[in-house]
Amino acid sequence: MASDLPPPRLTRDLTQPEAIPEAGIARALELMRSGRLFRYGEMGADQLDVSRLEEEFAAFVGRRYCVAVNSGGAAMFLALKVAGVAPGDPVLVNGFTLAPVPGAILHAAAKPVVVEIGRDCVIDPDDLVRKASSSGAKVLLLSHMRGHIADMDRVLETCTGHGIALVEDCAHALCTSYRGRTIGTFGVSAAFSAQAYKHLNAGEGGFLVTDDPVMAGRAILHSGSYMLHGQHLSTPGPDVIETLSEHVPNFSMRMSALSAAILRPQLAELPRRAERWNRIHDRIAAGLARSQHLRVPERGGDHAYSATSVQFCVLGLDADAMEAVLERAQARGLPIKWFGAERQAGFTSAPRHWRYAGDQGPLTQTHRVLAQLCDIRTPLSLTDAECDLIAEIVRDAIEAVVAARRDGRHRQKASRSSSQGREP
Structure with a gap:
């Protein structure tokens, strides 16, 4: 029996930095x-x-x-x-x-x-x-x-x-x-x-x-x-x-x-902070990787990183579907930054927004990557449960949008088949 309870929300402010020593x-x-x-x-x-x-x-x-x-x-x-x-x-x-x-x-x-x-x-x-x-x-x-x-x-x-x-x-x-x-x-x-x-x-x-x-x-x-x-x-x-x-x-x-x-x-706090940030990043990234619709950019084994945020690519969705994903995540308390948005917004941008930089040509490869790329801040105060919830919210939002689009296509196909089967 399905639960009538609403799905859990993220109540953490992801813009909250750690206190000054x-x-x-x-x-x-x-x-x-x-x-x-x-x-x-x-x-x-x-x-x-x-x-x-x-x-x-x-x-x-x-x-x-x-x-x-x-x-x-x-x-x-x-x-x-x-x-x-x-x-x-x-x-x-x-x-x-x-x-x-x-x-x-x-x-x-x-x-x-x-x-x-x-x-x-x-x-x-x-x-x-x-x-x-x-x-x-x-x-x-x-x-x-x-x-x-x-x-x-x-x-x-x-x-x-x-x-x-x-x-x-x-x-x-x-x-x-x-x-x-x-x-x-x-x-x-x-x-x-x-x-x-x-x-x-x-x-x-x-x-x-x-x-x-x-x-x-x-x-x-x-x-x-x-x-x-x-x-x-x-x-x-x-x-x-x-x-x-x-x-x-x-x-x-x-x-x-x-x-x-x-x-x-x-x-003096940096080594501790970097270690904690990476644990947060890796836990969220592992949760995101459970979705077939997501890809987390690889960080090469030849370098050590210190990630204060997590990035992921949403595969196969157009701009309208991406907006729907962002809205669903926001409704559960998770703000996601998207580098493929038509207009640049807080702490995101793409070369097509830099008109002051002059004509750079299409930069097709760059804009193709950025069209899929999302970003989530990861404050040091995140708990393991909150990391897991963040990944769950992203997965659920994408699955819901993908399912809705699949159902819409099926309805359109059924409608066309029905129309073709009617007598003139």
Whole structure:
């Protein structure tokens, strides 16, 4: 006998980040009581929260220098500038990413050249070769979107062979690696984010890391040091910066001391967080894989990931059916982001939405993948039961839509057969 009870709903807010560690709250209150929120101390005050964070973050990632700024987008923009990107230059970028990535290229007055992605959401190495050969680009801004890692051997081979500088967007790729090498150490520089839904949470914030002293010096000056660069602990030294100081404009993109105070204690928490995020991801992914209508993008065995969300492809459904799936899931409390939507919505977008980036051609392969691709946030507070419920809601929504469409086709077929069997 079928139950009359409604199916269970998800009551968890998937946008809820983990609380700030008490040490960060205490230091933030200290700073607020002092009023000293600017990263530099003009009169020699001990304003080293940001400088210490830069030193610690550089060590965590494994780069020589780190410059903390006010957002991940600002870090990408500065990474392009210090890599020598000039107005009008073509810059390669993969097609699965968010709008701030092509936005950073436009911010640098350069021109995005979008490279196709493959079925597992990473850059297509063959199209990268084609676009590297045809575009004349000298920089690739590679977005490790949602922590999916490309074949870095082939990426580096193409970059080396075409004289292209690699800049990594690691907003979703902290605590990840490829064949034992940390993501964020492959390029001439890398940008990280501390926006609320990333591995580190200051609400907003970003980091540029590099091993190049001139790039680091330029980034410090661009970020807006007011020649107080002596207060940096992660620095190429005063001689390098003095040589550059009258040639590099101040873009005022500094991180505040308050953001750094909140972030520093979170660094120690990252290994625990990454392990928990991956357990959540893997449990939901296993539940999704039980449906024949779903495919979870593969994360290669040659890299370690740190997934703060889960992605899946819905197979064989058109746009109307996808909308029906999303509505059914939402009715049970589960918001699903869909990269194939006609209009970009909160934290989703596709190259066809980037009209400001200029004509990129059809990008048929990329849009075919994105038309199927969905995304669910996975806060660290999710329980195992909630992970299982999320997978169940997705499976049930898809099964219901598929069954309804099958029944509709059967009714249409029966109606046609009935009409053909009537006497004229």
